[in-house]
Amino acid sequence: SQQGEEDPQALSIQEGENATMNCSYKTSINNLQWYRQNSGRGLVHLILIRSNEREKHSGRLRVTLDTSKKSSSLLITASRAADTASYFCATGRSYNTDKLIFGTGTRLQVFP
Amino acid sequence: GAVVSQHPSWVICKSGTSVKIECRSLDFQATTMFWYRQFPKQSLMLMATSNEGSKATYEQGVEKDKFLINHASLTLSTLTVTSAHPEDSSFYICSARSDRGQRDTQYFGPGTRLTVL
Numbered sequence: 001s002q003q004g005e006e007d008p009q010a011l012s013i014q015e016g017e018n019a020t021m022n023c024s025y026k027t028s029i030n031n032l033q034w035y036r037q038n039s040g041r042g043l044v045h046l047i048l049i050r051s052n053e054r055e056k057h058s059g060r061l062r063v064t065l066d067t068s069k070k071s072s073s074l075l076i077t078a079s080r081a082a083d084t085a086s087y088f089c090a091t092g093r094s095y096n097t098d099k100l101i102f103g104t105g106t107r108l109q110v111f112p
Numbered sequence: 113g114a115v116v117s118q119h120p121s122w123v124i125c126k127s128g129t130s131v132k133i134e135c136r137s138l139d140f141q142a143t144t145m146f147w148y149r150q151f152p153k154q155s156l157m158l159m160a161t162s163n164e165g166s167k168a169t170y171e172q173g174v175e176k177d178k179f180l181i182n183h184a185s186l187t188l189s190t191l192t193v194t195s196a197h198p199e200d201s202s203f204y205i206c207s208a209r210s211d212r213g214q215r216d217t218q219y220f221g222p223g224t225r226l227t228v229l
Contacts, residue, residue, distance in 0.1 A: 002169070014152050016160070031216050033216075035215070035220070039201070039227070041222055041223065042116075042205055042220040042221050042222040042223045043156075043205070043207075043220040044117075044220070045217055045218070045219065046222075048216065048217060084173070088155060088156070091215050099146060099161055100146075100158070100218060102148075102155045102156045102157075102158075103155060104155050105154075105155050106152075107153075
């Protein structure tokens with residue numbers, strides 16, 4: 001399977017704490033994206049990082065990419081109860097032509 | 113902007129019947145749309161890539177005759193689950209890639225929950 005793996009599978013934290021999720025993938029990529037999914041709902045695009053980038057920020061989100069290790073991390077700072085959701089990484093192998101391969105996901109629970 | 117809708121949001125049907133799910137890009141054109149299925153507490157698995165005006169490209173292991181895809185216009189793709197059986201019960205999600213702007217971002221619909229009795 002080409003599917004990437006994420007760890008941890010589940011993460012429980014208190015509001016205000018930081019949450020870190022890791023994603024590993026198997027093939028060379030053009031970009032890596034992070035999505036959020038609330039229970040039983042569609043996916044919301046969070047951030048995209050390209051293979052020639054090492055770090056990207058968006059609000060309370062920080063994403064890093066290490067192509068030599070084929071891994072990425074998503075950091076959510078100062079977490080809120082509303083951040084409770086499943087988070088998926090997805091890799092794209094080429095610009096504008098290819099499908100996304102999703103990781104296994106991390107279920108984040110933020111307690112108030 | 114970049115809103116994708118799906119209809120219906122949920123459907124319950126009897127075994128042996130066919131179910132059609134629509135995926136629409138509401139405010140942009142999408143030559144390419146994607147269909148995924150997701151089992152409870154699992155990740156998304158790509159089923160097929162839908163291309164406007166041409167045949168869909170199916171992933172390995174996905175039955176073309178079982179899951180019929182029609183991409184009739186630049187804003188609409190449909191997935192028909194033919195002769196549905198209980199094992200087809202799942203959450204089906206579509207996504208669309210805009211023909212303009214950042215083409216490597218996919219915008220996802222809210223999903224359709226299919227339950228086959």
